[in-house]
Amino acid sequence: MTDLAVTLLRTRWLVRAPIWLFRARLGFVFGQRLLMLEHLGRKSGRPRYVVLEVVDRTATGYVLAAGFGERTQWLRNLDAHPNAHVSIGTRTHVPVTARRLQPDEAAQILRRYAARNPRAWAKLRPVFERTLGAPIWESGTTLPMVLLTER
Template sequence: MASLASRMLHTRWLVRAPIPLFRAGLGFVFGGRLLLVEHLGRKSGVHRFVVLECVERPAKHRVVVASGFGERSQWYANLRADQHCWVSIGFARRRPAIARTLPPEVAEGVIERYRVAHPKAYDELAGVIEESIGSTLEAIPYVELILT
């Protein structure tokens, strides 16, 4: 099963399919589980879009996401270069936000709470991440998006 999910994550059209729904204001259909991050390309300055899974939402204005492909994820590198972005989640559309990479000790708590709350999803996701990039869920970067 991890192999199929890993292949799906590498299928560009599939992972980008929800973007038009978010841009049309239909992000609420994902129930807050997925979110759209709009950011600027670090070299091009062009607006870029990525749909990510909400790992944790500790407050209405704070969302934590994981960089499943590690530090080589383009969206992650772009947010490291410019922390300003826009987030669409649920009924909220294109809210300005600031991105900050969580320190490892804080990220450990996030992934542990995710493991406890969603044990089956954790096991599946751990297998997919390991197969996709050869890393563990604990080793990938976690980013907090603070909606302003």
Template sequence: MTESATDPRRVSPTSRRPARPTALIDRLIEAVLRTRWVVRAPIPLYRAGLGWIFGDRLVMIEHLGRVSHDRRFVVVEVVDREPNAIRVASGFGTRAQWYRNLQANGVAYLSTGGARHVRAAVRLLDRDESEARLAAYAARHPRAWRHLKAAMDDAAGGDAYIPIVEFVPPPRSGR
């Protein structure tokens, strides 16, 4: 045997390793996330007051268009929740329209579970904070994170930066 045949670093370009088993799942997730009617399907349910069907894992964000100032809606997964804050990830990075709208005007109303149309302050977390929150999410949901991260990386054409947005509802009045 020659050295190149036994050296694992020297693999012929014609001999391909089999695709990793999850590659198909990752491509399917990416395709679903890019299918407009699928990702928008929960919006009418939230608007009809049926957001409780999705539990606390999803939230509908109502925001205003940057130019038109028309009401816009998006449903995203909650990656972190505290009693006074909800954090979501922009899976398509800073180019997602809803992210850009929040960046431009900071107006948001949330509907989740039993709460509907609650005004919330918007804070765009910096890269370090976003990565720390995503690391915590990955620890809590390793299987989901593995597939979602791979799908987002594929969509971005490389290692995707996934920013986190924090929403804080106003304090309740003590009446």
């Protein structure tokens, strides 16, 4: 199962398909669990789009996990240009600012995610460990996480 999930995550057309639903203002079909992140390319400065799972939410924002670690393109782009926009549910083009979470903050959020979604975490953890190339510990994770705060 892990090999299949990793292969699917690396299949560009498949992971990009939800972008078209969001751009057609149909993102509400995903509820509040997925969002579309519109950010700028770090080198080109051109708009880039990716649909991601919301790992946690705060009163003013959303937490995302970079499943491919430090080589995750949207993460690298947000490091260069932290101002971005999200579409989630019926809300579109909401301005946000990105901030990387410290490992202890990320670990706390990961523990909450695992407690809320034990079956999903049981399936996702080995996939993330495979894509990261390192084990994920809820006590101090190597999984990069980002907080997107509404501006």
